[in-house]
Amino acid sequence: MRLLPIGMCQPGMRLGKSIYNEEGIVLLGRHVELTQPLLERLGRYGIDFLYIDDPRTEDVEVSDLLSDETRLQAMRTIRGNFRKVVEETTKRSSFQSFLGKEFGKLISMLIDDLSSSKAAMIMLTNMQLRDHYLYQHSLNVCIYSTMLGLYHGYSRDELAVLGLGAILHDVGKVHVPLDILRKPGKLTDDEFDSMKQHTDIGFKLLKDEPNIPLQAAHCAYQHHERINGSGYPRGLKGEDIHEYARWIGIADSYDAMTTSRVYRQAMLPHQALERLYAGSDSLYDQDKVEIFRDKIAIYPIGVTVKLNTGESGVVVDLNSTFPQRPIVRILQNETGEELTSPYEIDLSKKLNLVVTSVFDSKVQIEQ
Incomplete structure (x- = not known):
């Protein structure tokens, strides 16, 4: 199989890998023949790349980091619980216990899958539907961060906290107005201020949650901080930013750059990596960017x-x-x-x- 931009795909080609919807259920199965209406629909959904069958590369298999069972469980857990956050926030007594239990089980499954993977870290092909960017982005950042933590040598307990912080780093966005999240153009200063509040919101949602370590809450609070003090919400510098949040900041930036959004096309992986290089030792820790560089396959x-x-x-x-x-x-x-x-x-x-x-x-x- 081979990976192609959707603009280069033609009717008659067949999918080399399945495409999943926001719940992790197969939307289009492997070997489905593409038609012009299907291609146009996928394009409208913001799907930029497709794996395609090709006789000259039929022996090429792309391994998934997660099993189908884990991926399905991940998308259902993220989608269901993020929606529940919105529903239950006003009823604090019934809200206090579900996040830690639900996501704790999921992070354990993710660590098991990623720990058993023998492959080098590869690009996560962002075939998600644009309308459900938050769910897939949360999973991608969790996978990247947990893989980086594995390569760094964290213990399983440390990985569990890092994974929780990563998968919940953007939970505060459930309370950012949709017209701001999906705005196709540049945000106004007031809109950007509203967007930045997701870090404070996320911290407040998580800091008192049973079974959610305080470090994970700080990941939601600090993942937009930068080591030169140019980030938000507090303008923290260097080691004042929690180490887990610094890992997540790299993963969050890379995944955001390589994912199509309503206001811009996705960057190619090597372009996004160049952006990380440019921010090395000013925005991000140089040693962490080097680990990311050494473990991700930009091609x-x-x-x-x-x-x-x-x-x-x-x-x-x-x-x-x-x-x-x-x-x-x-x-x-x-x-x-x-x-x-x-x-x-x-x-x-x-x-x-x-x-x-x-x-x-x-x-x-x-x-």
Whole structure:
């Protein structure tokens, strides 16, 4: 299979991976044949990329970090409990006990799945529906943060707190007006002030919750703080920001940049990583950005790339010690002609070759 922008997908192509709705239920199953109406509908939903079957890459499989059972449970837990927060906030006596129990069980499932994964950290393909960005974003940030915590060497108990803080970091947004959350243009100063209140709201919702550690509440409060003091809500600097919140701040920024929103298209992963580099040691801890850099595959398996030689192909495997230098199966020569005998290049062994672009528009898929 291979990953393509939806704008390059054509009727007659077949899905290489299923697409899930906001509850984690399959919306379109693997191998479904795409039609023009389906493509247009997916585009309206804000789905930017699709995994597509291709005979030349039929041996390429993209592993999921989570089992189907865990993913389904995660989306149901996030969706159900975030909605319940809205319903129960005014009835504090009945609100106090459900978040810790529900999310504690889920975080344990997530840690089990992520701990057993043998793959390098890969791009989470954001195929979620745009209207339900908050739910999928919360899960993505939790996955990224927990994976980073695993690589950093946190204990299971520490991972549980980090995971809780990550999955609930944006819970305060349930009380931000929808017309602000979904505004297609730039926010006014007053609207941005309203948006920033989600950190205070989230902290107040979580700080007295049974089974929610205070550190997790501080993750909701501090994930927009930056080490140079330019963040909010308090303008904290350096180590005054909780370490977990600094991890979550990186994951939150990266996922936001690589996800399509109503007001902008998603960045490609390497573009978002460059933004993190630019903020290294001013906005984010440099050592944490370096771990993120070393563990995320900015050219994930299945993505189409073009090399400085003019050749184009598909990433078919990763080098775990050098994820920025993947193995590429060359499908087109430097003039754009399809090769009858594709071959593979390991970029970790050919340092004179570099990726110059992603998703070359000339690439076609054999039907």
